[in-house]
Amino acid sequence: MTIDKLSINLATVREQWDLREAVEACVRHGIKAVDPWRDQVTKLGLAESVRVIKGADVHVSGYCRGGMFTSPGAIDDNRRAIDEAAALGAECLVLVCGGLAPSSRDLGEARKRIADGLAAVLPHARANHVPLAIEPLHPMYAGDRSCVNTLAQALDLAEALGEGTGVAIDTYHVWWDSALEAQIARAGRLSKIFAYHICDWLVPTRDLLLDRGMMGDGVIDFPRIRRWIEAAGYRGFTEVEIFSKFDWWMRPGDEVLRTCIERYKATLR
Numbered sequence: 572m573t574i575d576k577l578s579i580n581l582a583t584v585r586e587q588w589d590l591r592e593a594v595e596a597c598v599r600h601g602i603k604a605v606d607p608w609r610d611q612v613t614k615l616g617l618a619e620s621v622r623v624i625k626g627a628d629v630h631v632s633g634y635c636r637g638g639m640f641t642s643p644g645a646i647d648d649n650r651r652a653i654d655e656a657a658a659l660g661a662e663c664l665v666l667v668c669g670g671l672a673p674s675s676r677d678l679g680e681a682r683k684r685i686a687d688g689l690a691a692v693l694p695h696a697r698a699n700h701v702p703l704a705i706e707p708l709h710p711m712y713a714g715d716r717s718c719v720n721t722l723a724q725a726l727d728l729a730e731a732l733g734e735g736t737g738v739a740i741d742t743y744h745v746w747w748d749s750a751l752e753a754q755i756a757r758a759g760r761l762s763k764i765f766a767y768h769i770c771d772w773l774v775p776t777r778d779l780l781l782d783r784g785m786m787g788d789g790v791i792d793f794p795r796i797r798r799w800i801e802a803a804g805y806r807g808f809t810e811v812e813i814f815s816k817f818d819w820w821m822r823p824g825d826e827v828l829r830t831c832i833e834r835y836k837a838t839l840r
Contacts, residue, residue, distance in 0.1 A: 572836045572839055574601060574602060574603075574832055574835065574836070575603060576604075576806075576807070576808050576809055577602055577603075577604070577808070577809060577811070577831070577832065577835050578602070578603075578604035578605060578606055578630070578632035578633075578808040578809065578810040578811070579593075579597055579602055579604070579605050579606070579810070579811055579828065579831060580605075580606040580608075580633075580635065580768065580810050580811060580812035580813075581593045581594075581605055581606060581607045581608060581611055582608055582635070582812055582813070582814055583811055583812060583813045583815075583819070583827060583831065584596070584824045584827055584828070585608070585611065585820070586816075586820035586821075587820070587822075587823065587824030587827070588824050589611065589614060589615060590607055590611040590612065590614070590615045590620055590623065591615060591619075591623050592824075593605070593611075593824070594623055594624060594627050594629060595627065596824055596825065596828060597627075597629065597828065598627050598629065599825075600825075600828045600829065600832065601832075602629075602828065602832070603629055603630060604629055604630035604631070604632040604808045604810075605624070605629055605630075605631060605632070606631065606632050606633040606634065606635055606661075606665075606810055606812070607620065607624075607631070607634065607635070607659070608635045608636070609634070609635065609636065609652060609655065612655060612659070617655055617658055617659075620659065621658050621659055624659060624660075625660070630660075630662070630808070631659050631660050631661040631662060632661075632662055632766065632807070632808040632810050633661055633662060633663050633664070633665045633704065633739065633765075633766045633810065634652070634655065634656040634659060634661035634663070634664050634665065635665045636652075636664070636665045636666065636667050636706075637649045637652040637653070637656075637664045637665070637666045637667075637692075637703070638665075638666035638667040638668045638669055638706075638717070639667065639668070639669040640668055640669045640684055640685045640687070640688030640689065641668075641669035641670060641671065641672045641681050641684050641685065641688075641718075642669060645669070645688055646688060646691050646692060649666075649688070649692045650692055650695050652664055653692065653695050653696050653699055653701045654699065656699075656701045657699040657700065657701050661701065662702070662765070662766070662807070662808075663701070663702040663703065663704040663737070663739070663765040663766055664696070664701050664702070664703055664704065665704045665706050665739045665766060666689075666703055666704060666705050666706060666739075667706055667708060667716055667717050668685045668688075668689075668705065668706075668717045668718065668719045669681065669684070669685055669688075669716070669717060669718065670712065670713060670714050670715040670716050670717060670718055671713070671714050671715070671718065672684070678713070678718055681718045682718050682719070682724075685718060685719060685728070686728060686731070686732075689703065689705070689728060689732055689736065690732060693732055693735055693736065696735055697734065697735045701735075702735055702736070702737060702765050703735060703736045703737070704737055704738060704739035704765035704766045705719060705725040705728055705729055705736065705737070705738050705739065706719075706725070706738070706739035706740075706741055706744070706766075706768075707719050707720055707721055707722050707724060707725040707738070707741075707744055707745060708720060708741075708744050709743065709744045709745075709747075711779055712779075720744075721745070721748055721750070721754070722738060722740065722745050722748065722750070722751060722754040722755070722758065723750060723754050723757075725738045726738060726754060726757055726758055726761065726763060729761070729763050730761060730763070736763075737758075737761075737762075737763035737764060737765035738758055738763055738764060738765060738766075739765060739766035739767075739768060740755065740758070740764060740766070740767050740768070740800070741767075741768035741769075741770075741812065742768065742769050742770065742771075742791050742793065742796055743768070743769075743770050743771070743772060743783055743791075743812075746772060746790075746791045746792075746796065747772075751796070751799070752799050755796075755799045755800060755802075755803050756799070756802070756803055758803060759802070759803025759804045759805065760803075762804075764800070764803060764804075764805045764807070765807075766807070766808075766810060767800055767805060767807065767808070767809050767810065768809075768810045768811075768812045769786055769793060769809055769810070769811055769812070769835075769838065770783040770784060770785070770786065770811065770812055770813045771783065771784030771785060771786050771787065771788050771789030771790070771791050771793075772784065772789045772790050772791050773788060773789045773790075774789060774790055777817060778816065778817070780814060781814045781815065781816040781817075782814070782815065782816070782817055783812075783813045783814050783815055784813070784815075785813060785815075785818075785819060785830055785831070785834055786811070786834040786835065786837065786838055787834050787837055793837070793838035794838060794839075794840055797809075797838055797839065809835065809838070811831045811834075811835060813831075
């Protein structure tokens with residue numbers, strides 16, 4: 572089985588390697604795409620990060636992350652993130668949209684601020700040819716990370732905003748949704764699937780943020796969701812994104828990448 576469409580989100584090996592080392596390791600393993608995080612790029616420097624990625628001839632399937640539109644300074648920060656994504660040649664900027672404002676209980680107001688923030692930065696994204704991928708997050712993050720919690724909500728935003736906006740579908744966040752198949756089909760009809768991320772939901776989950784599982788170690792039906800994604804017409808990269816302070820961040824990076832490849836192939840069956 573080919574791994575031409577496998578990408579590694581560099582959060583998966585952030586504790587083992589810096590950006591340069593991670594890109595070099597991906598190349599060693601025959602992996603042709605990566606998704607770096609902004610702090611990794613900042614640590615190495617944008618110009619050097621561009622040089623490393625372009626020198627390795629790897630695709631940048633996405634750039635993590637923009638968003639947080641309910642936080643002060645979000646508009647300027649997102650414009651900077653768009654500039655960085657453009658310099659890296661990223662296929663999209665992934666957006667974690669932001670949770671409730673401090674001391675607020677008003678979900679409606681938070682969602683309005685998210686929509687307004689997206690509209691404010693969209694002209695800059697279009698001018699720089701950087702698609703904005705709205706990533707719905709699991710409802711457990713509505714308070715602090717994102718009030719956009721279903722694929723339907725993300726698609727409503729993308730459809731209203733128009734050209735240059737779409738969705739990042741992460742199995743960890745959406746696997747539970749009874750409307751998932753229909754909403755993936757809708758995303759396909761709208762040509763709005765900009766990114767597809769995979770990792771597993773562990774039972775029990777020991778940490779709400781940092782205990783994502785390697786595919787096959789949890790309860791998500793990856794072959795079924797992949798069939799829906801492919802039926803919707805998506806032919807882009809499948810990106811492994813795992814935050815794992817109890818397990819995979821503690822293992823050698825090469826072991827992690829080998830396992831990512833093995834488990835990715837299993838999702839194709």
